Amino acid sequence: MAAAEGAAPGLGSTVSALARRALRNSLRRPQFLAPLVVFPSLMLAVNVGGLSRTTALPGFPHVHGFLDFQLGAALTQSLMLGGVSAGIATALEIEGGFFERLVAAPIPRISIVLGRVLATGVLSVGQALYFLGLGLIFGAHIQAGVPGVAVVLAIACVAGLGFGALGVMIALRARNASTVQGIFPIVFVVLFISSAFFPEKLLSSPADAVAAYNPLSYIADGLRNPIIDSISLSRAVDGLLAATGIAVVAIALSVVALRGRLGDT
Amino acid sequence: MPAIEAEGLEGEFKGGLKAVAGIDLAVEGGEVFGFLGPNGAGKTTTVRMLVTLLRPTGGRARVAGFDVAEQPARVRQRIGVALQEAALDQLMTGRELIELQATLHGIAPRSVRDRADTLLERVGLTEARDRRVGTYSGGMRRRLDLAMALIHEPGVLFLDEPTTGLDPVSRLTLWEEVRRLKDEGTTVFLTTQYLEEADQLADRLAIISAGRLVAEGTPAELKAEVGRPHLEITLTESSDPAAARPVLEGFGTLEPPTPDCQLSLRVQRGAADLAPVVRALDEAGLHVASLQLVEPSLDDVFVAKTGRHLEGASQQPEEAAATAAGDDGRG
Numbered sequence: 001m002a003a004a005e006g007a008a009p010g011l012g013s014t015v016s017a018l019a020r021r022a023l024r025n026s027l028r029r030p031q032f033l034a035p036l037v038v039f040p041s042l043m044l045a046v047n048v049g050g051l052s053r054t055t056a057l058p059g060f061p062h063v064h065g066f067l068d069f070q071l072g073a074a075l076t077q078s079l080m081l082g083g084v085s086a087g088i089a090t091a092l093e094i095e096g097g098f099f100e101r102l103v104a105a106p107i108p109r110i111s112i113v114l115g116r117v118l119a120t121g122v123l124s125v126g127q128a129l130y131f132l133g134l135g136l137i138f139g140a141h142i143q144a145g146v147p148g149v150a151v152v153l154a155i156a157c158v159a160g161l162g163f164g165a166l167g168v169m170i171a172l173r174a175r176n177a178s179t180v181q182g183i184f185p186i187v188f189v190v191l192f193i194s195s196a197f198f199p200e201k202l203l204s205s206p207a208d209a210v211a212a213y214n215p216l217s218y219i220a221d222g223l224r225n226p227i228i229d230s231i232s233l234s235r236a237v238d239g240l241l242a243a244t245g246i247a248v249v250a251i252a253l254s255v256v257a258l259r260g261r262l263g264d265t
Numbered sequence: 266m267p268a269i270e271a272e273g274l275e276g277e278f279k280g281g282l283k284a285v286a287g288i289d290l291a292v293e294g295g296e297v298f299g300f301l302g303p304n305g306a307g308k309t310t311t312v313r314m315l316v317t318l319l320r321p322t323g324g325r326a327r328v329a330g331f332d333v334a335e336q337p338a339r340v341r342q343r344i345g346v347a348l349q350e351a352a353l354d355q356l357m358t359g360r361e362l363i364e365l366q367a368t369l370h371g372i373a374p375r376s377v378r379d380r381a382d383t384l385l386e387r388v389g390l391t392e393a394r395d396r397r398v399g400t401y402s403g404g405m406r407r408r409l410d411l412a413m414a415l416i417h418e419p420g421v422l423f424l425d426e427p428t429t430g431l432d433p434v435s436r437l438t439l440w441e442e443v444r445r446l447k448d449e450g451t452t453v454f455l456t457t458q459y460l461e462e463a464d465q466l467a468d469r470l471a472i473i474s475a476g477r478l479v480a481e482g483t484p485a486e487l488k489a490e491v492g493r494p495h496l497e498i499t500l501t502e503s504s505d506p507a508a509a510r511p512v513l514e515g516f517g518t519l520e521p522p523t524p525d526c527q528l529s530l531r532v533q534r535g536a537a538d539l540a541p542v543v544r545a546l547d548e549a550g551l552h553v554a555s556l557q558l559v560e561p562s563l564d565d566v567f568v569a570k571t572g573r574h575l576e577g578a579s580q581q582p583e584e585a586a587a588t589a590a591g592d593d594g595r596g
Contacts, residue, residue, distance in 0.1 A: 008338065008342055008371055009368065009369060009370065009371035010371075013368060014368070014369060017365055017368040017369065021354070021357070021361075021365055024356075024357075024361075025354065025356045025357070028356045029356060093354075096352055097348065097350050097352025098352045098353070098354050100318060100348065100352060101348070101352050102369070103318060104316055104317070104318055104341060104346045104348075105341065105366070105369040105370065106338055106341035106342040106369075106370060106371070107369050263319075263320055
């Protein structure tokens, strides 16, 4: 002993190791994973079952079916819940002391945030594949084909990074899982004041004005567009930009929260 | 250069609560240093400052040659830490956790598995290595925690109450491991609430009370400060205790006897005085029925220095373990 202390590990290897751990743990915690697909799937079923005639409303975009239209909404909802789940997992690590173990390790501390965020982004790709698969099983069409799937996966992944970072930031501020869990209803509120469930044109005032500035509208539209139509470059770019904007701001905020939590140590 | 040194180290929390009010410490390399104190004395705050989890608000401290405030990353590379609550991810297996710890300490990927296997074997967890930590007993978790703290072969190891709540077998296993680490040259900073543990393991120890060090030295030195050992003697019925007094006065100071003996003799050399005393009494025709050497304990030291008993001091680790739930030791 006392012979070979480890060298300082690099950011890349640390983020990768922590992301793999977070992802593996997500898959081992079905009670956290299930809500990401069960709630949005149930809501999707309820909406499609009860509101399918909405497609006949004047101004509703031409779609193969209401399921095709709602897939983007369900996926956006699922991605946001993924962020809540990332926040709860982080808060549980703070409560349980594992966070402190990471802080005591000679790692770049930003990797504690980035590892969890990266895992959420990777998980988001799985969520997107699940909803696309679910849609195909129940008769939806992906109009833009394989390139369209790639666009959906890209936007979902970046949005997942952003929502994951938001969850981590809230966890670092709140420091307990129950508070993070309390933001769960907000997911629905924020989603309903976007164009995720209904086209912006069909929203009444002031919801339509709010939706126009809600970045979730652009993410949902970006996810939806390749499913219901051929790829629109502007919608894809808008979706990616909105997701990237959320990701950049949320990661920056979570790093600030981490620094605040750790003080100057 | 000491492995751990602190000068006027202070830790003050928001609101003005000063948990550590200026302590000086010097722990030499290869030493097992016991750190004792009642709850709220500043023990954990001191440890957290030394392991860079808390920034000192005053004074300075160097660990493994680096300043904890100015070079915390360097300190973290060179220390192993097993905190009071073994904070382990219950969803991971023992092997996964120790491999993660190896990666976080910059150990080359090709060496990670070998190093993990070696340490798991060393702490007796080879068979359980692929089980999730959530299924481990308290003793197993402590041993895994220790293995994780050793993954990068640190020169300085901090163990914060490593045996609290453990059963006797697990406790002895950890004691053996601490002794082995000392033999290998590792400096161990050990906080404990068990005085017996400090007595058994520590080369030197310090007692902290109300944020200040009130005693520091080897266990023998500290015990000697509070009093010398004494012999409690009871003679056979045919021997007169009064006749024994002039014989015994040549070996030390006679004190009022306790209810358990007829004569109480404070001696200079402890066990070395036993045989001469018995021989002298025998030569005087006085026969000993019972003879007991009573030495000052660390609890006596603790009471003398702090005016109170250490929580759990009267409770032996075995008793504490018996009251601790959910621990079945090795498994």
